[in-house]
Amino acid sequence: MNIALFLEMAAEARGGRVAFKDALTGESISFAGLYKAAQAKSQVLHESGASHCALIDTSNLTIPVALFASGWAGIPYVPINYRLTSEEIDALIDRVKPAFVVTDAERREAWTDRSDLIVHDRQSFREVHAKSEDVAHWSMDPEGVAVVLFTSGTTGAPKAAIMRHRHLVSYTLMMEFDSAEEDEAALVTVPPYHIAGIAAILTSVYQCRRVVQLATFEPDNWLKVAREEGVTSTFVVPTMLSRIVDSLEGQRSADLPNLQAISYGGGKMPLNVIRRAMELFPDTEFTNAYGLTETSSTITLLGPEEHRTALASIDPTTQKRLMSVGLPVPGVEIAIRDDKGRDLPTNVHGEIFVRGEQVSGEYEGIGSRVDEDGWFPTRDAGYVDDDGFLFLDGRADDVIVRGGENLSPGEIEDVLREHECVHDAAVVGMPSQEWGEAVAAAVEVSREVSVEALQMWVREHMRSSRVPEKIQFWDELPYNETGKLLRRVVKAAFVDSP
Amino acid sequence: MASLATGQRLKSAVCNTEIMVISAPDGDLELTCGGVPMGSDGSNESGTVDPNYANGTTIGKRYINEDGDLELLCVKPGDGSLAVNGTELKIKESKKLPKTD
Numbered sequence: 090m091n092i093a094l095f096l097e098m099a100a101e102a103r104g105g106r107v108a109f110k111d112a113l114t115g116e117s118i119s120f121a122g123l124y125k126a127a128q129a130k131s132q133v134l135h136e137s138g139a140s141h142c143a144l145i146d147t148s149n150l151t152i153p154v155a156l157f158a159s160g161w162a163g164i165p166y167v168p169i170n171y172r173l174t175s176e177e178i179d180a181l182i183d184r185v186k187p188a189f190v191v192t193d194a195e196r197r198e199a200w201t202d203r204s205d206l207i208v209h210d211r212q213s214f215r216e217v218h219a220k221s222e223d224v225a226h227w228s229m230d231p232e233g234v235a236v237v238l239f240t241s242g243t244t245g246a247p248k249a250a251i252m253r254h255r256h257l258v259s260y261t262l263m264m265e266f267d268s269a270e271e272d273e274a275a276l277v278t279v280p281p282y283h284i285a286g287i288a289a290i291l292t293s294v295y296q297c298r299r300v301v302q303l304a305t306f307e308p309d310n311w312l313k314v315a316r317e318e319g320v321t322s323t324f325v326v327p328t329m330l331s332r333i334v335d336s337l338e339g340q341r342s343a344d345l346p347n348l349q350a351i352s353y354g355g356g357k358m359p360l361n362v363i364r365r366a367m368e369l370f371p372d373t374e375f376t377n378a379y380g381l382t383e384t385s386s387t388i389t390l391l392g393p394e395e396h397r398t399a400l401a402s403i404d405p406t407t408q409k410r411l412m413s414v415g416l417p418v419p420g421v422e423i424a425i426r427d428d429k430g431r432d433l434p435t436n437v438h439g440e441i442f443v444r445g446e447q448v449s450g451e452y453e454g455i456g457s458r459v460d461e462d463g464w465f466p467t468r469d470a471g472y473v474d475d476d477g478f479l480f481l482d483g484r485a486d487d488v489i490v491r492g493g494e495n496l497s498p499g500e501i502e503d504v505l506r507e508h509e510c511v512h513d514a515a516v517v518g519m520p521s522q523e524w525g526e527a528v529a530a531a532v533e534v535s536r537e538v539s540v541e542a543l544q545m546w547v548r549e550h551m552r553s554s555r556v557p558e559k560i561q562f563w564d565e566l567p568y569n570e571t572g573k574l575l576r577r578v579v580k581a582a583f584v585d586s587p
Numbered sequence: 588m589a590s591l592a593t594g595q596r597l598k599s600a601v602c603n604t605e606i607m608v609i610s611a612p613d614g615d616l617e618l619t620c621g622g623v624p625m626g627s628d629g630s631n632e633s634g635t636v637d638p639n640y641a642n643g644t645t646i647g648k649r650y651i652n653e654d655g656d657l658e659l660l661c662v663k664p665g666d667g668s669l670a671v672n673g674t675e676l677k678i679k680e681s682k683k684l685p686k687t688d
Binding site for chain 1: 595607609646660684
C-alpha cells in the first residue's frame with residue numbers, strides 16, 4: 090500500500106485532466122504532469138538522504154508534488170503550520186531532521202544554513218534534478234509512515250501524530266475511483282498542515298477531481314474564485330462559512346448554481362449560520378464532517394438529506410439533528426465511555442471512542458493510544474442518540490477551538506500571570522458567532538489594570554488569536570479542594586453575562 | 588499457490604491487469620488473472636488469456652470473493668478476469684457517500 094498508487098491510477102485513467110490549479114497564480118498541473126513531477130522529486134528526496142520532507146508554505150502546486158513524492162520515496166511528509174514563529178518552527182524541524190525542507194522564497198532567504206537540512210523554495214524545488222536517472226521503486230509496506238502532523242500542542246510540546254500508508258489508503262478507499270465528472274472542481278481553502286487539507290488532496294486525486302487551491306481565505310474572494318472556476322464542491326471550517334454568510338448580508342442567494350456540495354467541520358457550527366447558509370445556497374447539499382488528525386480525517390457524517398429533514402421538521406428531536414455530526418462512515422465504529430472506560434448507553438454523555446482501519450491514534454516517541462481491541466480515545470466529549478447520531482459537547486479537556494485552531498488555555502494563563510498586576514488567571518472558551526469559540530479570561534488582580542492593557546500584554550507575547558476577547562475581574566478564582574481550577578464555573582460566567 | 592499480504596501488488600502474466608491486495612484471508616490461495624497465476628513480475632510473452640477468464644478488469648473497481656474475506660483493487664485494467672481457486676471474483680458494489688472534502 091502506498092498513497093502514490095492513487096496518483097498513478099489517476100494519471101493512467103485521466104492523465105490529461107487538470108489535477109490542481111493555484112487560484113492565486115493561475116498555474117495548473119495535470120494528473121500526468123503531477124505523476125511525472127512526483128516521480129522526479131521522489132528520486133531527489135531519495136538521493137538527499139533526508140529522513141523527512143517538511144513543507145512550510147501556503148497552498149500551491151508544490152504541495153501535492155511533495156506529498157506524493159514523499160510517499161514514493163518512502164519518507165514521511167511533514168506539513169508545518171506556516172503561521173508559527175521561527176522559534177516554534179525550528180523546534181519542530183529539530184524533531185524531523187535530517188530533513189528536506191520546502192518553503193516560501195522569503196523564509197528560505199532568511200534561513201540559516203545547517204548541515205542537517207536541505208532547504209528549497211517553491212521555485213528551486215521545481216528546478217532541482219536528481220543526479221541519477223533511476224526511478225525509485227516505492228514500497229508497498231502498509232506500515233510505512235506517510236504523513237507526520239504536529240498537533241497544536243495544547244498540553245505542552247506539540248505531539249507528532251503518525252499516519253501510516255494503510256490509514257490514509259483505507260480512508261481514501263471510501264471514495265469511488267474516477268467518480269468525478271470532467272467539469273467538477275473542489276475548492277480547497279484549508280491549509281496544507283490541516284488533516285482536512287491532506288484528505289482533500291488524496292480523495293480528489295482518487296476521484297480524478299480537479300482541485301482549485303486558494304492560499305488565503307477572504308469571503309469575497311472565495312465567492313469570486315468559486316464563481317470563476319465553476320467550483321462544484323468545497324470544505325469549510327465554521328468560521329469561514331460564518332464569514333461567507335456575513336459577506337452575503339442583504340442578498341437573497343449566493344448565486345453559485347454550480348456549487349453542488351459544501352461540507353464543513355473542524356469546530357462547532359452555530360445553528361443560525363448553517364440555517365442562513367442553507368437559505369443562501371438553496372441548490373447546494375450540506376454535509377457536516379467530524380474527524381480528527383489521529384483518525385485520518387472524517388469519521389462521522391451528517392448528510393444532505395438529514396440537513397433538509399432537520400430544517401423542515403417541526404419535531405424537536407429531528408430539528409436537533411442539525412446540531413449532530415451524524416453517523417459513522419463505513420468501516421468506522423463509535424462508542425461512548427465513562428471515565429472508567431465502561432460503555433455508556435444512548436443519550437448519556439461521555440468520552441467518544443473510535444475504531445476502524447483509518448484510525449492511527451499513534452504519536453512519534455509516545456506510541457499508540459489505541460487499546461488492544463482497536464479503540465482510540467478521542468478526548469472529545471459527546472453522546473449518541475437513539476438512532477445512532479453523534480452529538481459533540483466539546484473537548485474532553487479544555488482546549489479552546491477558535492475558528493478551527495486549537496488554543497491551550499494554560500499557555501494564555503501563563504502569559505497573563507506574568508503581568509505585574511495579575512495575581513491569577515483562568516482562560517476558557519466562550520461561545521462565539523464568528524469563531525465557534527472565542528477566548529475569555531477571568532483574572533484576579535493585585536493592582537488596578539484595564540482590560541485593554543491586558544489584551545495588549547497578551548498580543549505582545551502571543552499570536553493575536555490568543556488575545557482574550559472578554560476579560561472579567563474576579564475577587565477570587567474558583568478552585569476545588571485539590572487545587573484544581575473549576576473551569577466550568579468560569580465558563581458559565583461568560584455564557585450568562587456575554 | 589501462495590499466501591497474499593495486505594498492500595501487495597501483483598501483475599497478470601497474460602494481460603495488463605495489475606491489482607493491490609486490500610485484504611486477504613490467511614493461508615494459500617491460487618489467484619489468477621486470465622486463468623494464469625498472478626505474480627510480482629508480470630507478463631509472460633508466450634501466455635494468453637484463457638477464454639473462460641476473459642471478461643476483463645476495470646481500473647478502480649474492487650473485486651471480492653464469495654466469502655468476502657478477499658478484496659482486491661484493480662490499479663491497471665486488462666483483458667483477463669480475476670479468479671481465486673478457479674472461481675471468478677465479483678465487483679464490489681460501493682456505497683455512495685456525500686462529498687466530504
